[in-house]
Amino acid sequence: xxxxxxxxxxxxxxxxxxxxxxxxxxxxxxxxxxxxxxxxxxxxxxxxxxxxxxxxxxxxxxxxxxxxxxxxxxxxxxxxxxxxxxxxxxxxxxxxxxxxxxxxxxxxxxxxxxxxxxxxxxxxxxxxxxxxxxxxxxxxxxxxxxxxxxxxxxxxx
Amino acid sequence: xxxxxxxxxxxxxxxxxxxxxxxxxxxxxxxxxxxxxxxxxxxxxxxxxxxxxxxxxxxxxxxxxxxxxxxxxxxxxxxxxxxxxxxxxxxxxxxxxxxxxxxxxxxxxxxxxxxxxxxxxxxxxxxxxxxxxxxxxxxxxxxxxxxxxxxxxxxxxxxxxxxxxxxxxxxxxxxxxxxxxxxxxxxxxxxxxxxxxxxxxxxxxxxxxxxxxxxxxxxxxxxxxxxxxxxxxxxxxxxxxxxxxxxxxxxxxxxxxxxxxxxxxxxxxxxxxxxxxxxxxxxxxxxxxxxxxxxxxxxxxxxxxxxxxxxxxxxxxxxxxxxxxxxxxxxxxxxxxxxxxxxxxxxxxxxxxxxxxxxxxxxxxxxxxxxxxxxxxxxxxxxxxxxxxxxxxxxxxxxxxxxxxxxxxxxxxxxxxxxxxxxxxxxxxxxxxxxxxxxxxxxxxxxxxxxxxxxxxxxxxxxxxxxxxxxxxxxxxxxxxxxxxxxxxxxxxxxxxxxxxxxxxxxxxxxxxxxxxxxxxxxxxxxxxxxxxxxxxxxxxxxxxxxxxxxxxxxxxxxxxxxxxxxxxxxxxxxxxxxxxxxxxxxxxxxxxxxxxxxxxxxxxxxxxxxxxxxxxxxxxxxxxxxxxxxxxxxxxxxxxxxxxxxxxxxxxxxxxxxxxxxxxxxxxxxxxxxxxxxxxxxxxxxxxxxxxxxxxxxxxxxxxxxxxxxxxxxxxxxxxxxxxxxxxxxxxxxxxxxxxxxxxxxxxxxxxxxxxxxxxxxxxxxxxxxxxxxxxxxxxxxxxxxxxxxxxxxxxxxxxxxxxxx
Numbered sequence: 001x002x003x004x005x006x007x008x009x010x011x012x013x014x015x016x017x018x019x020x021x022x023x024x025x026x027x028x029x030x031x032x033x034x035x036x037x038x039x040x041x042x043x044x045x046x047x048x049x050x051x052x053x054x055x056x057x058x059x060x061x062x063x064x065x066x067x068x069x070x071x072x073x074x075x076x077x078x079x080x081x082x083x084x085x086x087x088x089x090x091x092x093x094x095x096x097x098x099x100x101x102x103x104x105x106x107x108x109x110x111x112x113x114x115x116x117x118x119x120x121x122x123x124x125x126x127x128x129x130x131x132x133x134x135x136x137x138x139x140x141x142x143x144x145x146x147x148x149x150x151x152x153x154x155x156x157x
Numbered sequence: 158x159x160x161x162x163x164x165x166x167x168x169x170x171x172x173x174x175x176x177x178x179x180x181x182x183x184x185x186x187x188x189x190x191x192x193x194x195x196x197x198x199x200x201x202x203x204x205x206x207x208x209x210x211x212x213x214x215x216x217x218x219x220x221x222x223x224x225x226x227x228x229x230x231x232x233x234x235x236x237x238x239x240x241x242x243x244x245x246x247x248x249x250x251x252x253x254x255x256x257x258x259x260x261x262x263x264x265x266x267x268x269x270x271x272x273x274x275x276x277x278x279x280x281x282x283x284x285x286x287x288x289x290x291x292x293x294x295x296x297x298x299x300x301x302x303x304x305x306x307x308x309x310x311x312x313x314x315x316x317x318x319x320x321x322x323x324x325x326x327x328x329x330x331x332x333x334x335x336x337x338x339x340x341x342x343x344x345x346x347x348x349x350x351x352x353x354x355x356x357x358x359x360x361x362x363x364x365x366x367x368x369x370x371x372x373x374x375x376x377x378x379x380x381x382x383x384x385x386x387x388x389x390x391x392x393x394x395x396x397x398x399x400x401x402x403x404x405x406x407x408x409x410x411x412x413x414x415x416x417x418x419x420x421x422x423x424x425x426x427x428x429x430x431x432x433x434x435x436x437x438x439x440x441x442x443x444x445x446x447x448x449x450x451x452x453x454x455x456x457x458x459x460x461x462x463x464x465x466x467x468x469x470x471x472x473x474x475x476x477x478x479x480x481x482x483x484x485x486x487x488x489x490x491x492x493x494x495x496x497x498x499x500x501x502x503x504x505x506x507x508x509x510x511x512x513x514x515x516x517x518x519x520x521x522x523x524x525x526x527x528x529x530x531x532x533x534x535x536x537x538x539x540x541x542x543x544x545x546x547x548x549x550x551x552x553x554x555x556x557x558x559x560x561x562x563x564x565x566x567x568x569x570x571x572x573x574x575x576x577x578x579x580x581x582x583x584x585x586x587x588x589x590x591x592x593x594x595x596x597x598x599x600x601x602x603x604x605x606x607x608x609x610x611x612x613x614x615x616x617x618x619x620x621x622x623x624x625x626x627x628x629x630x631x632x633x634x635x636x637x638x639x640x641x642x643x644x645x646x647x648x649x650x651x652x653x654x655x656x657x658x659x660x661x662x663x664x665x666x667x668x669x670x671x672x673x674x675x676x677x678x679x680x681x682x683x684x685x686x687x688x689x690x691x692x693x694x695x696x697x698x699x700x701x702x703x704x705x706x707x708x709x710x711x712x713x714x715x716x717x718x719x720x721x722x723x724x725x726x727x728x729x730x731x732x733x734x735x736x737x738x739x740x741x742x743x744x745x746x747x748x749x750x751x752x753x754x755x756x757x758x759x760x761x762x763x764x765x766x767x768x769x770x771x772x773x774x775x776x777x778x779x780x781x782x783x784x785x786x787x788x789x790x791x792x793x794x795x796x797x798x799x800x801x802x803x804x805x806x807x808x809x810x811x812x813x814x815x816x817x818x819x820x821x822x823x824x825x826x827x828x829x830x831x832x833x834x835x836x837x838x839x840x841x842x843x844x845x846x847x848x849x850x851x852x853x854x855x856x857x858x859x860x861x862x863x864x865x866x867x868x869x870x871x872x873x874x875x876x877x878x879x880x881x882x883x884x885x886x887x888x889x890x891x892x893x894x895x896x897x898x899x900x901x902x903x904x905x906x907x908x909x910x911x912x913x914x915x916x917x918x919x920x921x922x923x924x925x926x927x928x929x930x931x932x933x934x935x936x937x938x939x940x941x942x943x944x945x946x947x948x949x950x951x952x953x954x955x956x957x958x959x960x961x962x963x964x
Binding site: 034044 | 163165166168169170171172173174175176177178179181182184330331332333334335381382383384386416417418677678679680847848851854855856857858859881882883887888889890891893897899
């Protein structure tokens with residue numbers, strides 16, 4: 001067992017966990033933050049993307065104990081009260097979802113890529129968005145509106 | 158009016174905030190147990206001994222269940238042929254559930270399941286189509302044959318005769334949310350099941366049988382699925398029954414979800430086919446006679462394979478008039494996962510066979526592929542084409558069904574169908590309108606739709622540019638292709654074309670809507686809510702969308718066959734209209750007006766020159782003891798079908814579409830890309846253009862994926878080697894076309910569907926065939942020979958086709 005403390009969505013959390021507890025299971029089962037989904041369990045599909053100290057990671061392949069002391073942001077921590085984050089608002093406005101299961105991971109990946117490109121000064125054009133989304137699978141939409149949503153959010157962020 | 162507005166998905170805000178709940182997100186009671194199956198390690202054989210002591214002794218294990226421990230039915234089949242939940246002596250595929258582990262956690266259950274020591278007496282496994290044919294391993298007594306005219310005679314007399322064969326791979330659904338169920342034991346032995354299922358009534362029925370209960374003791378609730386695509390029509394039965402049996406045994410809530418690899422290894426996929434064909438055409442390319450042999454690999458159990466294979470036969474014509482035609486369909490039983498429903502339900506395979514023939518004819522005759530297709534189209538629709546009258550006499554369904562057969566399954570009555578005294582022969586059928594199954598095509602719009610798409614996609618100029626590119630490039634070759642879609646709408650098992658709804662208006666004027674359809678992302682709930690809002694003349698946010706619940710609307714058909722909006726929209730409309738008529742009669746009386754003049758618009762009830770607030774009228778009606786709750790019911794008119802003879806009108810109408818796709822291949826490696834896709838698709842008068850366009854975009858990419866990157870591979874032992882997205886290539890964001898233009902055809906449905914809309918779930922998937930045809934076109938540009946491209950067109954398949962073209 002490991003005594004794991006970290007910051008999740010701005011709040012300090014602490015739990016006794018088996019050493020092999022995955023971060024996604026800690027978030028979903030211990031903290032009840034079920035917006036982070038488990039799709040493939042092998043870090044291929046991206047449904048489980050969260051931010052670790054502001055950077056996107058796949059929480060299905062990270063041990064909770066290995067990120068003790070660090071800050072995690074999940075989809076539930078993105079909005080400012082009732083005000084949606086621009087990325088969330090863009091997915092809503094541009095029909096960037098159907099079944100919705102990939103959506104939280106897509107949004108977390110989208111926020112991460114906008115931040116990274118801004119920091120590096122590179123242009124986040126459509127080709128770049130499509131390349132950056134290779135680690136996130138959507139089986140419903142054909143991606144068209146997801147790319148539009150991220151493009152629109154990048155301009156609004 | 159709320160109908161026809163491009164409103165976002167009803168749960169969009171919940172999805173973007175992570176608040177939308179799927180089955181595995183539902184808060185569970187303390188002490189909830191978790192389940193996993195132990196599965197077969199061989200493809201075919203007999204279980205000699207099963208030592209589960211180590212499983213029982215593993216940490217956290219509460220219970221281990223084998224077939225002998227099941228108290229009642231051991232059957233999760235949607236068809237009359239039984240399919241055990243847990244194996245009973247014989248195993249039929251690698252991955253078949255043998256026993257069930259019930260433990261304190263998901264991980265504990267999975268780990269324990271690996272500790273079993275099972276001794277098998279292995280038997281030869283039948284894996285391929287050829288092995289099944291050689292062994293006579295099949296469902297039904299022999300091949301089904303649908304025919305019209307004299308195909309062999311017409312081919313013998315034709316100017317040109319071609320023959321060939323094409324392999325068509327299967328497809329993994331890869332719904333992002335895996336299969337899941339949660340069973341909650343209630344008082345008196347009742348059971349409530351939350352299931353990620355397209356078919357709550359079948360879940361209810363199967364769970365009831367597994368518990369020895371009548372259906373009224375089981376309630377199934379489905380709020381949403383994280384994707385279904387047909388993979389949750391029957392494949393959730395096993396998890397729901399397992400969870401319910403364990404919940405009954407332990408008295409605790411039981412949850413089950415498949416790990417992704419387990420999901421891919423256990424559940425069925427799209428049927429793979431081989432289609433052999435022989436066709437005779439005249440000098441101008443018109444088909445005189447055609448023979449198809451469709452070889453369908455069904456896997457180990459019957460599941461929904463018979464209606465899937467039927468639908469493949471019913472789409473063997475696609476959009477073309479076949480004057481003399483014979484379609485022979487073999488439903489082959491193999492020791493692999495039981496293939497199941499997948500978006501299109503056999504239609505895509507049948508249609509692909511026809512488009513492959515068109516590709517072959519165009520290449521052999523050196524004809525323009527678009528001109529060839531148009532020359533073979535059905536006759537264009539005309540106004541007022543008479544529809545055949547339905548046979549009014551109800552008949553029995555089948556004498557061969559097992560006791561307690563699931564009547565709401567698409568596989569409910571194999572071997573039977575509605576029968577007629579004489580041959581089905583629609584009167585007044587015009588020339589070149591009869592399908593191979595004797596239904597007149599009355600609504601054929603592809604002549605005009607094709608013309609418009611060719612213009613908007615700039616097809617002619619681009620085809621010339623592709624030829625010029627190919628003339629100047631030795632290594633890279635481009636291809637461009639047009640393909641049409643004509644897809645039949647209705648369940649081919651006629652009695653499934655019914656739906657129910659339950660609508661309440663509360664005293665504050667808010668509306669509660671429920672129907673038998675399930676939400677899997679397609680936007681059904683929003684479209685139907687828009688219908689309800691339009692009937693009451695209120696904004697859609699006044700309509701509460703509620704989870705599908707067998708306790709509210711019973712005896713539902715699966716949300717399948719693209720039927721969700723057509724059926725449930727009409728049922729909800731009927732329920733709303735019942736309440737609306739009561740309200741109209743009530744307010745009209747007060748104003749001494751004719752109830753027929755009362756209008757419901759803009760949140761107001763308009764009567765006798767006055768506009769009353771909807772909620773005020775509702776409140777007043779309640780005070781005057783007017784019932785504000787109603788059920789609604791709908792059954793699709795005009796349809797009659799005899800699946801044995803292959804005659805009738807199985808479809809209420811057809812949905813149409815067409816696509817032009819341009820690709821490029823690398824002739825040295827076979828690598829390829831889709832450069833551009835242009836689509837024009839027919840949704841009738843769309844209930845929600847934004848949601849419909851989403852279905853079209855997603856359908857195209859999924860269809861193109863099926864025929865390009867998505868390859869299922871079994872090894873010689875029957876082990877599925879592509880059991881995760883690391884080895885099974887789902888189209889990624891970078892695989893979709895660089896340029897992707899999607900537009901809706903702006904005509905209304907000529908049949909009286911809900912607001913004259915058309916079904917949209919499945920038809921667009923088949924637009925993806927144009928991507929495969931474009932790849933074939935690019936391969937053909939590499940040399941003079943026939944490339945004989947197979948499907949899926951992986952880089953390996955493309956490279957082989959290029960080699961053949963150059964030979």
